[in-house]
Amino acid sequence: xxxxxxxxxxxxxxxxxxxxxxxxxxxxxxxxxxxxxxxxxxxxxxxxxxxxxxxxxxxxxxxxxxxxxxxxxxxxxxxxxxxxxxxxxxxxxxxxxxxxxxxxxxxxxxxxxxxxxxxxxxxxxxxxxxxxxxxxxxxxxxxxxxxxxxxxxxxxxxxxxxxxxxxxxxxxxxxxxxxxxxxxxxxxxxxxxxxxxxxxxxxxxxxxxxxxxxxxxxxxxxxxxxxxxxxxxxxxxxxxxxxxxxxxxxxxxxxxxxxxxxxxxxxxxxxxxxxxxxxxxxxxxxxxxxxxxxxxxxxxxxxxxxxxxxxxxxxxxxxxxxxxxxxxxxxxxxxxxxxxxxxxxxxxxxxxxxxxxxxxxxxxxxxxxxxxxxxxxxxxxxxxxxxxxxxxxxxxxxxxxxxxxxxxxxxxxxxxxxxxxxxxxxxxxxxxxxxxxxxxxxxxxxxxxxxxxxxxxxxxxxxxxxxxxxxxxxxxxxxxxxxxxxxxxxxxxxxxxxxxxxxxxxxxxxxxxxxxxxxxxxxxxxxxxxxxxxxxxxxxxxxxxxxxxxxxxxxxxxxxxxxxxxxxxxxxxxxxxxxxxxxxxxxxxxxxxx
Amino acid sequence: xxxxxxxxxxxxxxxxxxxxxxxxxxxxxxxxxxxxxxxxxxxxxxxxxxxxxxxxxxxxxxxxxxxxxxxxxxxxxxxxxxxxxxxxxxxxxxxxxxxxxxxxxxxxxxxxxxxxxxxxxxxxxxxxxxxxxxxxxxxxxxxxxxxxxxxxxxxxxxxxxxxxxxxxxxxxxxxxxxxxxxxxxxxxxxxxxxxxxxxxxxxxxxxxxxxxxxxxxxxxxxxxxxxxxxxxxxxxxxxxxxxxxxxxxxxxxxxxxxxxxxxxxxxxxxxxxxxxxxxxxxxxxxxxxxxxxxxxxxxxxxxxxxxxxxxxxxxxxxxxxxxxxxxxxxxxxxxxxxxxxxxxxxxxxx
Numbered sequence: 001x002x003x004x005x006x007x008x009x010x011x012x013x014x015x016x017x018x019x020x021x022x023x024x025x026x027x028x029x030x031x032x033x034x035x036x037x038x039x040x041x042x043x044x045x046x047x048x049x050x051x052x053x054x055x056x057x058x059x060x061x062x063x064x065x066x067x068x069x070x071x072x073x074x075x076x077x078x079x080x081x082x083x084x085x086x087x088x089x090x091x092x093x094x095x096x097x098x099x100x101x102x103x104x105x106x107x108x109x110x111x112x113x114x115x116x117x118x119x120x121x122x123x124x125x126x127x128x129x130x131x132x133x134x135x136x137x138x139x140x141x142x143x144x145x146x147x148x149x150x151x152x153x154x155x156x157x158x159x160x161x162x163x164x165x166x167x168x169x170x171x172x173x174x175x176x177x178x179x180x181x182x183x184x185x186x187x188x189x190x191x192x193x194x195x196x197x198x199x200x201x202x203x204x205x206x207x208x209x210x211x212x213x214x215x216x217x218x219x220x221x222x223x224x225x226x227x228x229x230x231x232x233x234x235x236x237x238x239x240x241x242x243x244x245x246x247x248x249x250x251x252x253x254x255x256x257x258x259x260x261x262x263x264x265x266x267x268x269x270x271x272x273x274x275x276x277x278x279x280x281x282x283x284x285x286x287x288x289x290x291x292x293x294x295x296x297x298x299x300x301x302x303x304x305x306x307x308x309x310x311x312x313x314x315x316x317x318x319x320x321x322x323x324x325x326x327x328x329x330x331x332x333x334x335x336x337x338x339x340x341x342x343x344x345x346x347x348x349x350x351x352x353x354x355x356x357x358x359x360x361x362x363x364x365x366x367x368x369x370x371x372x373x374x375x376x377x378x379x380x381x382x383x384x385x386x387x388x389x390x391x392x393x394x395x396x397x398x399x400x401x402x403x404x405x406x407x408x409x410x411x412x413x414x415x416x417x418x419x420x421x422x423x424x425x426x427x428x429x430x431x432x433x434x435x436x437x438x439x440x441x442x443x444x445x446x447x448x449x450x451x452x453x454x455x456x457x458x459x460x461x462x463x464x465x466x467x468x469x470x471x472x473x474x475x476x477x478x479x480x481x482x483x484x485x486x487x488x489x490x491x492x493x494x495x496x497x498x499x500x501x502x503x504x505x506x507x508x509x510x511x512x513x514x515x516x517x518x519x520x521x522x523x524x525x526x527x528x529x530x531x532x533x534x535x536x537x538x539x540x541x542x543x544x545x546x547x548x549x550x551x552x553x554x555x556x557x558x559x560x561x562x563x564x565x566x567x568x569x570x571x572x573x574x575x576x577x578x579x580x581x582x583x584x585x586x587x588x589x590x591x592x593x594x
Numbered sequence: 595x596x597x598x599x600x601x602x603x604x605x606x607x608x609x610x611x612x613x614x615x616x617x618x619x620x621x622x623x624x625x626x627x628x629x630x631x632x633x634x635x636x637x638x639x640x641x642x643x644x645x646x647x648x649x650x651x652x653x654x655x656x657x658x659x660x661x662x663x664x665x666x667x668x669x670x671x672x673x674x675x676x677x678x679x680x681x682x683x684x685x686x687x688x689x690x691x692x693x694x695x696x697x698x699x700x701x702x703x704x705x706x707x708x709x710x711x712x713x714x715x716x717x718x719x720x721x722x723x724x725x726x727x728x729x730x731x732x733x734x735x736x737x738x739x740x741x742x743x744x745x746x747x748x749x750x751x752x753x754x755x756x757x758x759x760x761x762x763x764x765x766x767x768x769x770x771x772x773x774x775x776x777x778x779x780x781x782x783x784x785x786x787x788x789x790x791x792x793x794x795x796x797x798x799x800x801x802x803x804x805x806x807x808x809x810x811x812x813x814x815x816x817x818x819x820x821x822x823x824x825x826x827x828x829x830x831x832x833x834x835x836x837x838x839x840x841x842x843x844x845x846x847x848x849x850x851x852x853x854x855x856x857x858x859x860x861x862x863x864x865x866x867x868x869x870x871x872x873x874x875x876x877x878x879x880x881x882x883x884x885x886x887x888x889x890x891x892x893x894x895x896x897x898x899x900x901x902x903x904x905x906x907x908x909x910x911x912x913x914x915x916x917x918x919x920x921x922x923x924x925x926x927x928x929x930x931x932x933x934x935x936x937x938x939x940x941x942x943x944x
Contacts, residue, residue: 074603439596447601502824504630504784504812509638512601512618514608533605550828562601569596572630572812 001524003546003553006495009429012581014541015558016491018081021068023403025427025585026050028065028081029491033443035087036484038477041095043088048095048167049587052122052402053147055160058086059472060151062248062279062397070490073537073560074513077452079486083472087480089160100129100589102172107131109416112192113173114181117145118398119198119389121168122405126588127412128171135192136173139180140231143169146200146390147398149227150249152256153468184385185358194384194412197357197371198401201390205349207244211302211309215344218309219302222253222347229256229467238342241265242312244299245347246276251283253345254291259467266339267293270317270329285471289460297337298329302344311340350395370394377421378408386411409588425586434492434578435568441578443492445565448485489563493581496554498546500575507567507576508532513560516567521553531555600624612648620644620651622672626665632783632809633663633732637670639786640701643793644671647841655691655698659684659713662739663705663732663809682713685720685729689910692725695920696911699797700727706747707737710764714746717766721773721802726909728796728803731766732783734811735822742814753819765891767901770804771884776907777803778883780898782827783810791837791866792900798864801907808896821896832890834875834899838867858903868900877903 004011014020018028027046034043047054061082069078109132113120116138124134142148143165147156169175181187187195204221206212212219218238222245228234241262243254246269257265267286269276273295276283283293297314304310314337317329352370357363362382364372371380373387380387388404390396411421434442456473457463463471475483508516514533521527527542528535535542540559547553568576584590600621608616620641625634644654651673658664660681667676675698679687688702702720709717709731720729735748744752747766748759770778777799781789789807796803808827810816816823821830835856842863856877858866868877876882883902890897917924 073606446598447603449602502630502812502816504632504810504824505635505638505786506630509634510596510600510625512603514605533607536607549825560605562603564598564601566596566598566600570625570629570634572628572816 001521001527001542001544003498004541004543006543009427009583011541012431012493013583015493016581016583017068017070018065019491019583021064022051023064023400024051024406025583026065027491027582027584029487029489030582031088032079032081032084032484032487033489035084036444036481040088040091041093041098044092044095045098047085047088048099050584051399052125052168052405053118053164053398054085055089055164056147056156057398058082058084058089059156059160060147061085061399064399070488070560071486074488074562075449075451080452080455080475080483083455083475084480084484087475087477090474091477091480096167096170099167100171102170103129103131105131106133109133109193110135110191111412112187112190112195113137114184114187114195114197115145115199115389115391116140116143116175116177117198117200117389117401118147119391119401119405119408120145120196121165122402123196123198123388123409123412124173125168125171126406126409128168128173129589130413134173135176137176137179137181139178141178143175143177145198149230150223150252152226152229152252154255154259154463154471155252157468157470182356183358184356184363185361188361188384192384193416194386196408196412197385197387197391198389198405199391201350201352201395203351203353204249204346205351207299207346207348209299209301211304214307215302215304215309217307218342219344219346222249222345223350225345226252226256229260234260236261239263240341241343241345242339242341243267243345243347244312245269245349246271246278246293247347247349248278248282249350250345250347251278251286253347254286255289256467257343257345258289258291258464262343265291266341267291268297268299268312268314268339269293269295270298271319272296289464298331300336303338309342309344311338312344313338350390352391352394376407376424377411378404379411379421383415406585406587410586410591413588413591425591427586428584428590430582431493431495431579434580439569441492441565443489443578443580444485445489445492445563445578447488447562447564448482450482450486452486453479453483491581492563492565492578494543494556494561494563494565494567495577495579496543496545496556497575497577498548498554500573501545501548501554502573502575503548503550503552504572506570506572510566510570512564512566513562515557515559515561517555518548518552519555520551521547527555531557533557535559596624598624611645613650615645615648615651617641617645619673620671622667622669625669627662627669628738628813630812631662632734632807632811633666634669635783635786636730636732636789636807636809637666639783639789639793641670642786642790643797646790647794647797649699649797653697653699654701656701656703657684657688657691658703659705659708661705661708661737662734662811663703664708666732667701667703682708682711682716684708685713685716685725688727689720689723689725692727692910693916694922696726696916697920700725702727702729704729704731706731706733706735706745706766710746710766714764718769718773721770721775721804724774724776724802724907724909724913726800726802726911728793728805730805730807732809733766733806733822734809734815735820736811736815738811738814742811749821752821753817754815755817765887766804766806768884768887771880771887771902775804775902776801776904778902779804779900780806780808780896782808782831782896782898784824784827785831785898788833788836788898791839794839795837795860795864795866795900795903798860798862799903799907800861801904801909827896830894830896832872832895832897834872834886834897834901835868835870835877837900838869840865840867858905860905861907866900866903871899877901878905
């Protein structure tokens with residue numbers, strides 16, 4: 001193998017698994033260390049700059065970082081990254097003085113933002129301090145988008161959402177709330193310099209099976225129903241509720257039902273338990289609230305009597321592979337199952353809907369009737385119009401919306417400064433030694449062997465009575481410290497200097513994970529099999545040095561390295577050093593600093 | 595030294611040996627030696643050896659004297675018996691322990707100061723007596739614990755950071771050959787591929803196995819003009835053979851070109867396949883081995899490998915005709931057979 005090029009920012013970025021997996025590339029280990037130090041405000045600000053809604057995301061994020069967390073490859077469970085983010089938000093001081101100010105002088109450029117959800121708010125946050133005038137449209141009377149309408153209050157208190165939305169509204173965008181944009185053509189005619197579409201995927205999929213029309217009074221579309229609950233238009237539901245669907249919306253529907261009078265609430269899913277789209281922890285929380293999840297049942301008909309819903313008839317299914325190898329659900333042939341109920345919530349998916357975008361304004365749509373959007377620049381085929389969040393590529397989650405918002409803001413800023421939007425600015429990268437003394441590092445390199453700590457919950461008797469009482473209490477400071485200590489500091493990199501190595505083997509001998517090997521060089525597949533411990537995980541790179549004095553090379557498997565720094569501690573010549581890798585993606589706000 | 599304990603986490607694919615131990619189970623406490631010390635590599639080689647031979651840690655007794663090397667038994671086999679003797683007196687304690695309990699596996703760990711200076715008298719007698727043991731001298735040519743003065747094994751003309759050695763060296767390998775050791779080898783801490791098979795062969799040898807391991811002192815004796823530095827040893831290492839250690843039950847599959855490999859079968863059935871690197875070297879000829887060592891040393895080379903092996907060794911217990919039961923397990927009846935027996939013995943002298 002060729003020597004590894006560690007000057008490529010992607011190399012060490014990949015080693016920081018959580019940051020690499022995060023759509024917004026939040027420097028996770030950095031803020032976790034700050035939490036351990038009790039510097040909650042600093043931890044919050046790192047998050048705020050990167051993901052805009054730390055308090056919201058610390059409760060609701062889909063956490064792509066956690067399955068990626070190295071800890072999960074070393075022991076049973078990853079670090080509770082998401083809930084540590086909440087710790088930063090919970091215990092921070094008043095940080096308003098540290099936030100950017102609204103620009104004193106406007107730059108004369110006007111941007112329209114359609115929808116006041118996480119994507120649009122991110123664009124506004126990035127562009128307002130630069131002097132852009134941002135005009136935010138939303139059909140609802142408040143900012144927040146789906147964070148407000150679809151996430152129940154018992155998971156995300158209104159105060160947390162308000163606080164983080166207000167940090168952006170304090171930058172003084174022009175808000176046109178309560179006014180739905182009915183025509184993009186008309187908006188374009190208002191001569192904005194750029195338009196960002198962050199209107200979400202607002203249409204809940206229906207279930208057109210027999211009985212749907214007749215029993216309509218007691219059949220509700222999940223996201224619309226959650227929105228009505230959120231705005232206080234609905235405050236009760238029948239005693240027996242069936243929720244159809246296996247995603248996170250279904251979990252929010254069933255848990256909300258339990259709080260609005262649903263005594264017997266059942267979730268029914270067509271496929272198996274493991275294939276459900278809902279996050280494992282959301283399924284767990286639902287089951288904890290005495291909500292059974294029934295799998296392999298396909299709704300066949302809504303049953304009704306005298307215009308009133310009486311139940312749902314299900315067909316038993318199983319998964320089979322068809323000729324093309326694709327998995328399909330087929331009936332098992334067993335007798336149908338009847339479940340009685342008073343109300344049904346349909347949460348079987350969301351769709352994008354763009355009836356308000358005219359097809360003759362230069363925006364091309366693909367065969368799924370979705371706008372063609374460049375996944376890097378977020379630009380549509382009309383150079384003035386950008387998309388982000390669920391509006392861009394269908395339903396994802398908040399952290400993706402934020403990531404899209406940042407990229408769209410960069411694009412808009414580049415475009416309006418006469419630059420090529422495809423010429424993406426490089427991230428800010430820093431790699432610096434953490435050596436403080438002979439065997440002293442600026443980070444705590446003693447690896448904690450504690451298992452993942454559970455976030456305490458409020459008692460069920462209390463939370464089930466009120467839809468606004470938050471279920472999760474969050475870590476207290478002591479638990480937060482212990483959980484933070486589980487972080488392996490994957491951003492403190494083992495950096496190897498070929499010409500200093502005397503091949504004494506001290507690093508090989510001390511490495512607790514058998515990551516390091518000195519060997520004859522070979523092509524990667526061969527090398528992977530004859531290391532001190534085999535390296536069977538091809539998604540994790542091998543760090544290969546240049547040829548050493550004996551002609552051998554140093555090969556380090558990054559896969560399960562604990563970043564404990566013992567290789568560097570046992571190295572007599574400083575050939576190994578522990579260097580902190582810090583990467584901050586380019587945002588519109590920090591582009592102007594260069 | 596390192597202040598944190600080695601993390602308990604281990605590679606998820608960590609293998610277990612025949613008795614269910616991982617190599618981590620053969621570790622000891624974290625080393626307090628200088629970073630990069632050759633002695634730590636030898637400890638690691640011992641860990642690998644015991645793991646691969648699948649030896650139960652409680653069957654091993656590690657004994658040492660005083661010095662950097664003699665500290666190392668704390669850093670491997672944390673579940674074995676250990677004894678830290680007075681400076682240079684480990685061989686006597688080991689001999690006594692071996693006499694008392696012949697069932698244990700004895701490992702003596704010593705250094706050039708402990709063996710070639712203060713303890714040389716003890717060293718020569720335990721070799722001469724053929725105590726069944728593996729005696730490792732971790733040889734760095736300096737007194738590391740007292741700031742790096744030359745030891746008795748330092749080569750004449752070898753330079754440390756501040757001085758040139760003018761005394762003649764003691765060659766522990768030559769001494770061991772002279773005194774009748776039945777297994778003599780030399781290796782280098784920076785070459786585990788050579789060292790581990792030698793250690794495996796030594797632990798299956800039923801007699802006095804003496805291994806001189808050159809182990810650079812990174813702090814005081816790793817400068818370019820030292821004959822015990824990493825660079826010098828790598829450049830002047832003349833290995834006479836490479837051992838392929840094959841356990842008694844393993845199937846022999848590798849093919850070798852005729853004339854290049856010599857097979858040595860040990861008492862327990864294990865097989866040593868020696869790939870010859872020096873074509874005429876014969877590890878069964880004590881006299882020629884001694885001559886060869888002198889010759890190469892004069893040429894400035896360091897001869898390594900299995901230098902001498904007696905396939906039919908005899909040990910101290912055989913010399914003394916002791917009982918097969920360890921002495922510490924003999925009961926009162928065995929030890930005091932009664933006045934009739936005493937009378938019988940006395941009668942035999944009349």
